[in-house]
Amino acid sequence: MDLLLTLAIPLLSATLFAFAGNRPWAPVANGISSFFLFLATLVLAAHGVRDPGVRALSGQLFLDPLNLIFLVLTGLVSLTTALYSIGYVRFETASGRLGDKALRLYHSLFQMVVFSMSLGLLSNNLGLLWVALETATLSNAFLISLYQTPKSIEAAWKYFVLLGVGIAQAFFGLILLYFAAERELGPGGKALLWTELSRVQSHLDPTVLSLAFIFFFVGFGTKAGLVPLHGWLPDAHAEGPTPASAILSGLLLNLALYALLRVKMLADAVVPGHLTGHILLVFGFLSVLVAVFSLRKRNDVKRLFSYSSIEHLGIASVGFGLGGPAAALAALLHMTFHSLAKSCVFFLVGTASQCCRTQKIRDIRGLLALSPFWGWALVLAGLALLGMPPFGLFASEFLLLRELVRTHPLLAGLFLLSLSVAFAVLLKRILAMVSGDRPSGRMPAFAKTPVLIHLSLLAVLGIGIPSVLWHWYQKTAHYLTGLP
Known part of the structure; x- marks a missing residue:
């Protein structure tokens, strides 16, 4: 009930x-x-x-x-x-x-x-999950085009076409998965039930499951905004309403990666060579590198933070790709903290854009002079997003870096370089927006509660995660990796 x-x-x-x-x-x-x-x-x-x-x-x-x-x-x-x-x-x-x-x-x-x-x-039912993702895609496409400007309609059309192609690939993966499961579970709806599939996963055909995962990766990876399937994401953020951007970056990208993890858990039981992990690791790192080195050229504030979303989903993919409970734990924490930080950042930059009547970074100035609360909140949210202590993303990135040092030392250096570049670029942009003379606009009368909730959770959970929550995440990390 x-x-x-x-x-x-x-x-x-x-x-x-x-x-x-x-x-x-x-x-x-x-x-x-x-x-x-x-x-x-x-x-x-x-x-x-x-x-x-x-x-x-x-x-x-x-x-x-x-x-x-x-x-x-x-x-x-x-x-x-x-x-x-x-x-x-x-x-x-x-x-x-x-x-x-x-x-x-x-x-x-x-x-x-x-x-x-x-x-x-x-x-x-994985088929029902596919339907839910398609429904979310259609609903969000109309949200992106809400303002009915030529650019918003173009962004919505690009979003719909690219994600429509992606979801079609996922549907083909669904067919392959059903084909593999039908031999063990028989025809009917049970062949797509996660609980039934996990029960017989060790008996599924590894070749068919490998192909299914690749199609699922293309489909759900497109929805998660992983490189090179990310082309729709910056436009969707830039042209849609700010609350839609907060939902998209904070939640919808997570749902796509969650769906991919479901299939990964099935494939890992029978596919040799850690294929799924290697795919996630390679494209996760590719997403981090492309996103980080694209930040410098962004002049639209919402487009800037859309590339940050690509970076952080790539970081989470690296964690899941590494395998093992510690890396999975770091990735789960990272997805959680990123959702809180990124939605908070969009609340703040959306307010700044309304105040200054522009999304151009060069024209957003003097937020501290206009409103100390919104100015300092943007600085703190930016630091949280950049993984500075005491905020939660520091903990998740530290845990992931520790696993990279242990398993892939060269990748650990590349990971640190990427984080350093992102830190320098984003902090410079944020400080430029909050400093300067008071702008001529006025600050919209928004409730400060959502921003305070997110910043408080990021700080409190970064300092010390309650034992109940920590055990829950540890249990989930073991569940993801198939360990008791």
Whole structure:
């Protein structure tokens, strides 16, 4: 019942907002709905820790240690983004950028994206997971084109075409996986159930599973924004509304990598030579290098941080590619902390863009003089994103670096070089935006709560992760690597 409630809240909210999303109370109602969703994910987490085998809809939905982490994270970031969007939407409405139709579309699609992510995470059926990812893709494409400018329509079209091609590759991988599983499980829906597949994974055909993983990697890797499949990501960030960027970087990219991890766990049981790990390791490092050395040329603030998202998803892929519980633990922590840091950064740069009426970095100046809170918050969020102590990303990057030094010393040096370049470029851009004379614009009246929540969590979890949470992540890391 709790599983169904978690899905019902955003789905019913999306239906309501499709008709009444332009009402004055709609932004607040969007926040209330997201609050109840977050509560529902916490209840699920409490149940899942005690009984990780919870299922619903005849086994089509389930809980396990892996999806619980991302489900709670989805509930939290959705809530803070909905709170942020209250002020964001009001400012955009007052400035004439959003009309009644756009408001209905925005609030409805916001909840539909959240529903799709929740459905994908809870899906025991890999076919249903594929459907959820496609639904999220379609919903987010309309969000990207919300402003109906030529550039936003072009970005949405590029997003839809590239991810449509990607999801088609994933569908072919799904067919291959079903072909391999049907021999062991027989025809029918059971051949795509994760719980059934994991039970017989050691008996699946390694050749077919290798091909399936490659197709899944192309499909889900496109959605995760891994190089060279990342072309849609900068445009989507630059042209869509800021809350959509926060959801996209903070949650949707995670869902794509989560889906790929599900297939990796199956393939690792039978595919020799650590093939899946090598693929993730190579393309993860490629993503880090391309993203880091592309940062210097970015002049749009949201496009700049979209490349940072590519970098951090690449770092997580490196962790999962290395294999072993320690590297998997570092990657899980990194995905969690990146979601908190990146969504917070988008809250801040979105506010700065509205204040200065531009997304050009050279024209965003004097944020500290305009508002000490927003200026210092951007500096702190930037430091958190760059992995400075005491924030959480320092811990995850340190753990990953330790594993790289132990297993691949040369790659460890390259990893440190990449982090240093990203640090220098991003810190220079952030300091330029907060310094200088007070701009002529005014700071929108946004609630500071979402920013404070994210910065507090990043600092507290960076200083010391509670034992309950630490054991949960350790258990999930062992679960990912097939160890007891």
